[in-house]
Amino acid sequence: MSQDVLLPAIGPDEAPFWEYTRKGELRIQQCSGCERLRFPPRPMCPDCHSTDSHWTLVSGRGTVWSYVVPHPPLLPQFMPLAPYHVITVALDENPTIRLLGNLVEKAGDPINAIDPATIEIGMAVQVVFEAVNDEIHMPRWVRV
Amino acid sequence: MKDATAIVGIAESKFSKNLEASECQLASEVIIAALAEAGLKPSDVDGMASYTMETTSEVDIAKNMGAGDINFFGQVGYGGGAGPGCVGLIAMAVATGQCEVGVAWRSRKRGSGQRPWAANDQVTVGASWTRPWGLLRPADEIGMLTRRYMHEYGATREHLCNVAMSVRKHANNNPNAIMYERKMTRDDYMNARWISEPLCLFDNCLETDGALACVVVSAERAKDCPQTPVYIHSVSQGLPPQHQTMTNYWNEDPLRGPAWCCADGLYKTSDIKPEDIKVAQLYDAFSPLIILSLEGYGFCERGEGAAFTEDGGIEVGGRLPVNTSGGGLSEAYVHGFNLINENVRQMRGTSCNQVEGADTCIVTAGEGVPTSAMILRR
Numbered sequence: 355m356s357q358d359v360l361l362p363a364i365g366p367d368e369a370p371f372w373e374y375t376r377k378g379e380l381r382i383q384q385c386s387g388c389e390r391l392r393f394p395p396r397p398m399c400p401d402c403h404s405t406d407s408h409w410t411l412v413s414g415r416g417t418v419w420s421y422v423v424p425h426p427p428l429l430p431q432f433m434p435l436a437p438y439h440v441i442t443v444a445l446d447e448n449p450t451i452r453l454l455g456n457l458v459e460k461a462g463d464p465i466n467a468i469d470p471a472t473i474e475i476g477m478a479v480q481v482v483f484e485a486v487n488d489e490i491h492m493p494r495w496v497r498v
Numbered sequence: 499m500k501d502a503t504a505i506v507g508i509a510e511s512k513f514s515k516n517l518e519a520s521e522c523q524l525a526s527e528v529i530i531a532a533l534a535e536a537g538l539k540p541s542d543v544d545g546m547a548s549y550t551m552e553t554t555s556e557v558d559i560a561k562n563m564g565a566g567d568i569n570f571f572g573q574v575g576y577g578g579g580a581g582p583g584c585v586g587l588i589a590m591a592v593a594t595g596q597c598e599v600g601v602a603w604r605s606r607k608r609g610s611g612q613r614p615w616a617a618n619d620q621v622t623v624g625a626s627w628t629r630p631w632g633l634l635r636p637a638d639e640i641g642m643l644t645r646r647y648m649h650e651y652g653a654t655r656e657h658l659c660n661v662a663m664s665v666r667k668h669a670n671n672n673p674n675a676i677m678y679e680r681k682m683t684r685d686d687y688m689n690a691r692w693i694s695e696p697l698c699l700f701d702n703c704l705e706t707d708g709a710l711a712c713v714v715v716s717a718e719r720a721k722d723c724p725q726t727p728v729y730i731h732s733v734s735q736g737l738p739p740q741h742q743t744m745t746n747y748w749n750e751d752p753l754r755g756p757a758w759c760c761a762d763g764l765y766k767t768s769d770i771k772p773e774d775i776k777v778a779q780l781y782d783a784f785s786p787l788i789i790l791s792l793e794g795y796g797f798c799e800r801g802e803g804a805a806f807t808e809d810g811g812i813e814v815g816g817r818l819p820v821n822t823s824g825g826g827l828s829e830a831y832v833h834g835f836n837l838i839n840e841n842v843r844q845m846r847g848t849s850c851n852q853v854e855g856a857d858t859c860i861v862t863a864g865e866g867v868p869t870s871a872m873i874l875r876r
């Protein structure tokens with residue numbers, strides 16, 4: 355199915371995120387100068403201006419901040435799935451870091467399997483990973 | 499800057515789903531027409547400002563219109579965030595003496611051209627945190643903020659419907675509006691197909707081919723022009739801290755977007771405050787952007803934007819008439835330049851939905867992107 359999915363473009367700033375998801379870990383870039391978590395990843399900390407950073411393991415727990423249910427017209431990769439949903443998850447460690455994702459019963463389920471009417475803002479979720487190919491393991495989310 | 503320059507000419511093409519002329523031709527035609535309205539010649543023009551998204555360069559426009567020496571040219575970025583910023587840029591050039599007769603314009607064939615989000619099915623690095631999970635289009639990106647807004651403040655689809663219907667009513671009085679003859683009922687809205695829940699078809703702007711232009715000169719020179727001068731009182735752009743264009747999800751308060759930042763800049767140099775403003779053109783690529791802009795530009799408190807639309811609040815005769823030509827939702831979607839020209843008509847007293855006694859107005863660009871706004875007065 356890999357040719358049917360929309361894959362992320364990965365530059366040097368993003369590469370560590372995807373290296374860690376391949377190991378089943380959700381890690382967020384953290385400033386080595388002042389320990390501020392930042393997202394999306396980028397070279398400089400806006401607080402202390404350090405360009406040193408590391409990738410810190412987070413719990414993978416969060417809450418649904420918002421969601422949408424896209425309907426056609428869509429890109430061809432998503433047409434067969436419509437209507438599906440996209441959620442935004444605020445991480446427990448820092449709720450201003452909100453990862454996009456999809457709610458599933460278990461990793462590997464299609465993103466239209468869950469009835470969007472059962473999604474609630476504030477719902478607790480936990481990250482899981484779906485290997486869409488050898489390189490890209492996409493974070494998805496299950497209810498806690 | 500304050501009142502140092504004025505808009506003295508405006509023009510627009512026909513608005514349609516499909517115009518035959520090229521974007522270059524449409525731009526050239528509206529610039530010539532706006533100059534004619536201002537009593538000026540193409541050879542008088544020495545300044546040009548446009549959107550970075552223009553497909554035609556100043557070089558080609560200048561060649562087509564037969565311009566002489568151009569001493570100032572510049573562009574403003576971020577699509578629908580650019581409009582008042584473009585006019586502000588040329589006004590600044592006129593006010594500082596870098597040019598004397600400036601034109602600003604937008605020409606776009608969005609109706610017959612491709613949808614930008616569908617232009618390719620690859621993902622750029624910038625979109626890598628959203629698109630792979632299916633958040634593909636502007637409607638999805640703004641839908642995400644809208645759902646959160648509804649959750650935080652108790653707004654409902656009834657409020658979004660108020661916006662769509664109010665703007666549509668204005669378009670129904672404007673023969674140039676694409677939706678001139680198309681009435682909309684609450685049932686029409688509630689039964690419309692979804693685009694990205696919570697947004698339905700009528701929460702989305704039109705897809706239009708069209709072009710518009712305006713001419714800016716000094717307040718002094720404006721006295722010699724045939725049209726009532728419309729003075730540029732205050733202009734600002736807005737790029738708040740930790741902003742992300744369209745997918746503004748990664749800061750403390752995503753629902754407090756660029757409008758708030760832009761409003762601070764706008765009112766800082768303005769003698770005209772929100773309570774003095776008689777009519778507003780608020781950028782409406784999506785209906786919820788009007789609600790957010792009402793809050794951001796100080797017409798109500800945070801969370802009150804939805805209720806502001808109740809009981810005809812944003813219609814002519816209401817608390818603050820908004821998008822009196824039909825806006826992007828029902829007149830034409832040309833990256834908001836039609837909002838600029840409509841405010842000029844309001845100040846001249848020639849709008850199809852003239853607000854009685856309107857002598858001050860605001861026009862804003864897109865909430866959700868690095869934006870701009872300006873206050874005009876008679």
Ligand SMILES: [Zn+2]
Binds near residue numbers: 389
């Ligand atoms: Zn730091």
